[in-house]
Amino acid sequence: MANEDDVISIADHLNAVRLQVAAYEKKYRRPSHSVTLLAVSKQQSVEHILQAVQAGQLMFGENYWQEARPKLAALQAYPIEWHFIGPLQANKTQKIAEHFAWVHSVDSEKLARRLSEQRPAHLPPLNVCLQVNLDGEASKSGVSIEEAPILAAKMACLPRLMFRGLMCIPRPGQHVTQQRQVFHRLSILYLALKTQFPSLDTLSMGMSQDYEAAIAEGATCIRIGK
C-alpha cells in the first residue's frame, strides 16, 4: 500500500510541474492554460496513478498495450482520459481503438485506417495525432516532414478519427536553443496544416528534458513521465 509520503510526493511533483509550466507560459508569452499536461504513467503502478488522480490529474499516457491493459481495467471507475503514445503495431490497434480516447503516434495510412474501422460505434471518434520524425534516419517511428501533409489529408477523411494534431519525439538536444530549432520545424508544419485542417488544435511535443523549449515553440500538450 502507498503510504502518506508517496501521496505527498506525487502531488508535490505534479504541482511543481504545473507551476513550472505556468512560468514558461508567462516567459514565452503564451496564454495561461494553453499548455496541457499529459502525465506519462508507463512504468508507474496503479497506486501511483491513483495518487495523481487524487491530485487532480486526469490525462494519462501509456505506450504499450500489454502494460496499459491491467491499469486501465483497475482504474475503470475513474474519469481518466487515456492517451496512447507508444509505437503502434497492427495487431494491437483493435484494443487501442476500443480503450483509448487519443492516439498520438499514428504514422501510416494502414494504421490510421485500422483505427478508424475498429473504433467502436458507441464511442466518439478517436482523437489522433500524426507522429512526425524530425531526426531523419536516426529513428524509425514517424513520417518525414515532407510526407506529413499527404498522410494528414488521408487521416482527415477517415470517419471514425478526429484529426487533432502533430506529435514528435526528437533525439534529446543539449540546450534549449538547440531543442527549440528542432521543435520550430514541427511548429511551422503545424501552423501550415492548421490552415487546411480546422480540426487541428494539438501540438504534442516536449518531455521532461525539453518541455521548456517545446512550450517556447508553441506546444499545446507536453508529455511528462518524471
Ligand SMILES: *Cc1c(COP(=O)(O)O)cnc(C)c1O
Ligand atoms: C516515456 C515517454 C514520455 C515521457 O518521457 P519523460 O522523459 O519521462 O518525461 C513522453 N512521450 C513518450 C512517447 C514516451 O514514450
